[in-house]
Amino acid sequence: MTDKDIRALKEQQQKLHHVSEHLANERTILAWIRTSIAVMTFGVAINRFSLFLIEFGQAVPGSGRRMNVHAEQLGIGLVVLGVLLMIGATFHYLHVANTIDNETYRPSRAGIIVTALAVLALGGTSLVWLL
Incomplete structure (x- = not known):
C-alpha cells in the first residue's frame, strides 16, 4: 500500500466521520421533535380534561370552576413548553x-439542564x- 493509498483512505474515513456526525445531529433533532409533540399532546389532553372538570363541577354542587383553572x-x-422545545431544537440543530x-x-x-428543569x-x- 502506498502513501497515496493511505492518504486516500484517511480522507475517505474523515468524510464518513463527518457524515456520521451530521446523521447523529439529525437523529437528535428527531428525538426533540418527538418529545415536543408528546409534551404538546399531553398539554392538550390535560386541557381537554379540564372540560370534564367543568361538567363535573356543574353536576356536583359545591365544586365550582376554581378546580378547573389550574x-x-x-x-x-x-403546549407552550412543547412549542419552545421545537423552536429551541431547531436553532440547536442549525x-x-x-x-x-x-x-x-x-x-x-x-x-439540556434548562429544558430538564422546565419539564420537571x-x-x-x-x-x-x-394528587
Missing part, C-alpha cells in the same frame, strides 16, 4: 450543523395537581 393553565403551559462543518463543535449542557417543574406541578 388544569387549563397546566395544559396551556405544556448551530450544531454549522459547528460540525466548521470543526468547532463544543457541547453545551446549559440548554411542569411534571411536578401536574403530579401535585393529580
